[in-house]
Amino acid sequence: MNLISSRFPYVRVTLQVLQRNLKVEVLLDTGFDGDITVPPEMILNGKPPQGYLPWTLANGEEVNAPYFLGKIRIGKFEPISVLITALGDEPLVGRGVTDRFKVIFDHGRKVIVEL
Template sequence: MSLTSSRFPYIQVILRVLNNIFKVEALIDTGFDGDVTVPPEMILNGKSPRGYLPWTLASGTKVNAPYFLGKIKIGKFKPFNVLITALGDEPLVGRGVTDKFKVIFDHGRKVVIEL
């Protein structure tokens, strides 16, 4: 089983968090050790987070960002639990997700995800 995205380096994912479902294109960020980030306005909306996680951004800035428990579904692969952090200005999928798969970046044209 595999998923191919021609929108390099993005993949389409379905996130379930706080009884909401979001279908988004997420940037694969191999420098991000966490699971998933989404823009804060996408999920905060007055909801209390599960907690806060410390992160060091690419700029070296240290921040504490709210996180929620959720699920991610990629293509036809089975959904699994992830920590979804409210941070940044676009959805990111990090190594906490990609390390569960074989990820092929094919010459800057497409991304292939395999088990």
């Protein structure tokens, strides 16, 4: 089983968080060690986060950002548990997720995700 995305380096996923399913196109970021970040307005809806995590951004700035426990489903693969952090202005999936799969970046044309 695999998922192929021709929108390099993005893939469509479903996030399960706060009793909602969000279909999102995410950037696969191999330089990001965490699980998932999404823009705060995407998930902050007045519900309190599970907590806050310290992050060091690419520019060296240090911030504390709210996080939520959730799940991610990539294609038809089984959902996996993740930390979803409300941070930034573009949804990112990091190595905390991609390291669980075989991910092929095919010459800047497509992304293939396999187990």
